[in-house]
Amino acid sequence: MEISWPQGQTTSREKVIKELVEGREFATQLKTMLHRPLELDASLLSAEDLVSKILTSFTQTLSVLTSSESGEVHQNLAVSHADSHCDDRRSEDSGESRKRPAPKDRRGCYKRRKTTQTWTIVSEATDDGHAWRKYGQKEILNAKHPRSYFRCTRKHDQGCRATKQVQRMENDPQMYQTTYIGHHTCKDTLKAPQIIMESDPNWESYIINPDSMWGKQADHALSSSSPTIKQESKEDTLSDLTDNLSSLGTNYLWSDLKAFELSDPAIMSPKLGSDNGDVVSTMYSCTDTGFDLDFVVKSGRFDSDFNFDESEFI
């Protein structure tokens, strides 16, 4: 994989490398801790601290990358204008009668983002640690099950534009295909790991295998299927990659293995609540940038060919 850095971003590149190296270091410590819990040195950081450090590393990396990517900023500005336009219109309608008022002219209010990056996962769980609000449901042609539409609950107070669509698989009703559209810009990224650790003190036994998480190939015996992230080129930006890394490395990892806290009872399979010992399998399909990534989360394993080696960025 090769990323070409624009001129003048050498410093950013160094920061990114530094953050990733630090993150890897913390992950290594966490791995050691998980493998040898009885040999813990009291002077070392706790597992929770290490997780926080790792997440901070991701966040700092994203911060550097997104701040150097002006196109995204312009896009956000355009949307905020559209939002204010809609708000103005809403306030004008405030005097109308309650019952189905006269149709409003909502032209220009829709922010359909056909160029925004999307990626899809197939999983038993739809909860990903983020707070979502359902804003719609539609019957889809030739689909047995309706599609549910969710937006980030931080849309209004933090302007987070992330949305997702969840649809039950036809051939396997226990599985849900979740399509994520856009990335979270809100600040609730630490929520998921906290929930995990609080909900199950033995989470590490089936949630994370640091060997596989950080690129060292460990036990593949449980990986019976070939997982993929498919990426298509739409709006190729560097921040796309980093956003995906963030999501895959944090949100998805936590969420899929946190399959037992379900956020949408209307579309959830009731059996999930008692399946802690069962296989958690997820396939990621990413429709996004020009980068090729292969991941698998199966039976609690997170296998990745993606390596956070700084040489990858040269």
Place this chain on the structure above:
DNA sequence: AACATTTGACCCTC
């Protein structure tokens, strides 16, 4: 009261 969900209408893209 505040927040979340439901659901019909509206709008956009193809």
Place this chain on the structure above:
DNA sequence: GAGGGTCAAATGTT
């Protein structure tokens, strides 16, 4: 015009 994405009033829940 069909299909699908989003809005927003009504309703439900905490």
